[in-house]
Amino acid sequence: MISSLHRPTKAKIDLQAISTNIATVASHLPSRTAIWAVVKANAYGHGAIAVANHIEHQVDGFCVSNIDEAIELRQSGIKKAILILGVVLPEEVYLAKLYHLTLTVTSLDWLELAHELGTDLKGVTCHVKVDSGMGRLGVRSVTEADALIAGLEACGAFVEGIFTHFATADEADTSQFGQQLEFFENLIAALKHCPPIVHASNSATSLWHANTVFTAVRLGLVIYGLNPSGRDLELPYPLVPALRLESALVHVKKVPAGSAIGYGGTYHSKKEEYIGTLPIGYADGWTRDMQNFDVLVDGQFCQIVGRVSMDQLTIRLPRQYPLGTPVILIGESGAEQISATDIAEKRGTINYEVLCLISDRVPREY
Ligand SMILES: Cc1ncc(COP(=O)(O)O)c(C=O)c1O
Numbered sequence: 001m002i003s004s005l006h007r008p009t010k011a012k013i014d015l016q017a018i019s020t021n022i023a024t025v026a027s028h029l030p031s032r033t034a035i036w037a038v039v040k041a042n043a044y045g046h047g048a049i050a051v052a053n054h055i056e057h058q059v060d061g062f063c064v065s066n067i068d069e070a071i072e073l074r075q076s077g078i079k080k081a082i083l084i085l086g087v088v089l090p091e092e093v094y095l096a097k098l099y100h101l102t103l104t105v106t107s108l109d110w111l112e113l114a115h116e117l118g119t120d121l122k123g124v125t126c127h128v129k130v131d132s133g134m135g136r137l138g139v140r141s142v143t144e145a146d147a148l149i150a151g152l153e154a155c156g157a158f159v160e161g162i163f164t165h166f167a168t169a170d171e172a173d174t175s176q177f178g179q180q181l182e183f184f185e186n187l188i189a190a191l192k193h194c195p196p197i198v199h200a201s202n203s204a205t206s207l208w209h210a211n212t213v214f215t216a217v218r219l220g221l222v223i224y225g226l227n228p229s230g231r232d233l234e235l236p237y238p239l240v241p242a243l244r245l246e247s248a249l250v251h252v253k254k255v256p257a258g259s260a261i262g263y264g265g266t267y268h269s270k271k272e273e274y275i276g277t278l279p280i281g282y283a284d285g286w287t288r289d290m291q292n293f294d295v296l297v298d299g300q301f302c303q304i305v306g307r308v309s310m311d312q313l314t315i316r317l318p319r320q321y322p323l324g325t326p327v328i329l330i331g332e333s334g335a336e337q338i339s340a341t342d343i344a345e346k347r348g349t350i351n352y353e354v355l356c357l358i359s360d361r362v363p364r365e366y
Pocket residue numbers: 038085165201202203204218219220221222228
């Protein structure tokens with residue numbers, strides 16, 4: 001789908017903020033920690049190609065979710081390592097070879113399937129995934145890990161890394177985190193041949209458990225400047241949000257008291273009111289549950305009134321404003337601010353989802 005360039009709805013991305021956030025987090029980690037930037041899901045909505053190319057000199061590698069995201073980065077000129085965090089089926093391994101991508105291998109079943117299909121693993125770089133308690137992907141014992149590493153090496157693959165993922169690093173209660181960490185540390189210590197790169201830390205682990213870094217970290221949300229816990233835990237140091245979502249008034253009218261606004265007529269003006277219309281709706285990722293939430297116009301909160309439709313929404317203005325007046329949906333205006341975390345709270349979700357849902361129809365400007 002192509003972006004809708006000719007309307008005033010845009011996500012503005014501050015690439016320098018992303019660089020600053022990486023430098024800030026890195027300065028709080030042990031000095032030789034390798035930094036892998038997580039740029040899956042279009043760099044959490046920020047635009048994977050632009051982000052990866054901007055930060056390539058600052059990081060040791062990138063993590064993506066699937067082979068297509070990885071190929072997109074290679075085709076855009078990215079030279080550094082790209083680790084695919086999800087499962088690549090043996091049928092697609094030839095693409096990993098072609099584009100020099102690093103695979104995550106999660107089970108002995110996968111290796112068996114690769115054997116059955118005659119997949120040539122010679123020369124493929126891979127990281128073995130350990131399920132230390134997330135319950136999603138990975139081997140669950142040292143016996144399995146040893147067998148997988150040996151099996152991959154016997155096929156001529158290079159097992160460069162081994163890693164795990166924490167389920168609760170963003171929570172105040174550290175009991176599950178502690179169990180996962182202990183499991184992973186014991187497994188690593190017991191391996192017959194430990195691969196050179198060992199990693200476990202996502203953003204939350206890097207922020208609140210910086211002492212548990214192994215040799216590398218996988219930084220996602222923090223590089224985009226947001227708190228992975230929402231508001232549950234305080235950031236130990238400030239980060240700069242990198243995304244601002246803007247639109248503009250394309251229609252303004254004065255309506256008499258009692259006027260119905262939007263699908264279903266769910267809002268009726270209480271008195272004579274100014275209603276503004278913005279060209280953004282649920283097809284842009286501004287979901288229908290944003291009804292009654294606020295946007296910022298001229299440094300003031302203005303309520304979204306009536307239902308959010310596919311392409312448009314309506315707001316109540318304090319007075320008449322000219323067409324083209326900027327409206328901020330995420331970001332600052334005057335002394336006020338709306339963050340992705342504020343929106344997540346309104347929706348009963350997490351700031352990650354708010355960013356990822358901003359659809360391809362919204363152009364990214366850098
Ligand atoms: C395996 C893995 N590592 C790292 C990350 C990055 O997480 P965060 O954005 O919390 O840093 C993710 C994100 O979902 C992930 O799935």
